């Protein structure tokens with residue numbers, strides 16, 4: 001077929017429009033992630049610089065392919081094109097909806113949320129959390145795809161391509177402007193290391209920068225994760241604690257709240273001068289608070305895995321071959337729930353998810369650590385769990401608490417403490433503002449705990465045990481770091497709150513033990529035994545000597561901790 005010059009010109013205009021459709025399908029999630037400036041995300045660490053390059057590369061590849069198609073395009077080819085556009089439209093919608101829902105880039109955790117939950121659960125969660133951003137994402141992509149199909153069917157009238165070319169030019173300008181705006185952040189990353197990687201690795205990394213393409217990579221990672229999960233669960237389920245319920249006549253609901261990076265001395269419940277926990281303070285008389293709790297590690301995974309399973313500092317990997325207290329409780333007739341606002345798959349999350357899946361009901365209100373989904377998201381699934389008619393329940397709430405960045409852990413309007421109040425305590429204003437943010441996150445945790453306790457106050461037989469996974473370093477004694485998980489740990493990374501609340505009043509025996517043990521040092525690597533006690537489980541694994549709530553508890557005079565390199569130290573030998 002031969003083409004005259006005016007036909008070629010119109011074909012080129014047509015091509016411009018089709019390229020625009022592809023660009024519009026691919027770019028919005030990418031631009032939104034760029035505009036949000038998401039950082040601390042693993043796949044961006046060494047390759048933020050090539051953002052612009054990547055956009056151009058992908059566009060060029062699509063353009064070449066499209067140019068060839070459109071030069072020969074009739075209605076059939078255009079419709080084929082519209083069909084090809086469909087998966088990109090769906091992936092783009094998904095990526096944008098994820099940002100609107102979690103304020104975090106789409107990841108393997110999101111894939112798990114999508115493919116790992118059943119349709120009913122997912123629909124219920126979405127309808128409960130639907131927001132304007134999600135409506136806009138769906139409507140925008142719907143309109144785009146509708147327009148593409150219409151054009152594919154109709155072909156082009158002469159006036160339209162010019163407008164399309166203008167929109168295309170504006171889109172390119174917008175990309176460049178946004179990239180330039182973000183350039184200071186982008187330039188901070190190491191382009192050199194990226195350039196030294198082999199070509200295929202660079203190409204793969206570049207592709208992953210586009211959220212719609214990244215989802216496909218994440219599906220691969222998710223499949224590998226599911227296989228690991230299944231195999232490990234199979235091994236663990238071979239181990240049976242043989243737990244039975246000691247006193248089945250009494251209804252029991254135990255809510256275990258696992259805090260995050262909360263330090264004891266930052267709570268007014270424990271004597272901190274600023275009112276960070278007013279709701280707990282008001283219940284002080286009803287709370288049995290322990291002053292000597294130490295976490296086994298200064299990181300989430302090694303702490304939580306030891307708290308909930310027979311794993312210890314000496315035998316840290318037992319959780320990979322033996323199940324958790326959830327499995328024991330389930331065996332003894334409890335309904336078990338794991339409600340989490342932390343991530344679900346990934347370097348810091350998969351090992352916790354292994355334990356989470358010991359529960360009969362597992363709800364994740366977040367897909368990753370970096371999101372800004374506040375812990376109050378857990379209140380609704382908690383309400384659902386509490387309202388189920390079962391006399392015995394174990395409900396674990398895994399909160400995001402005070403994890404860095406602290407300012408993302410509470411709604412801005414809930415800030416009570418301000419930078420100016422902290423200026424004299426640390427060398428500079430930035431550190432002062434971080435301290436204020438930390439205390440605000442504690443104050444918000446107190447509010448979430450109040451919400452939980454209000455629900456439990458109308459349920460006789462309920463108990464709440466709160467324990468943080470580890471402490472936090474906060475610029476004390478001239479150290480210019482904050483956070484946790486440092487290779488050379490300090491005591492502040494292990495000093496954690498640990499308290500029990502009971503409906504009505506705690507049993508007399510517990511009050512007596514509390515007054516005896518409240519000041520003694522104990523390590524939460526033994527929480528497994530205390531939980532067995534509170535759940536009235538009878539099993540051979542239970543060791544009353546390790547249970548701080550047992551009259552037979554034998555205090556450990558020199559508690560130990562395990563560092564990030566698995567070195568074991570006496571807690572007392574750590575710098576304060």
Ligand SMILES: [Zn+2]
Nearest residue numbers: 261299300469
């Ligand atoms: Zn943690």
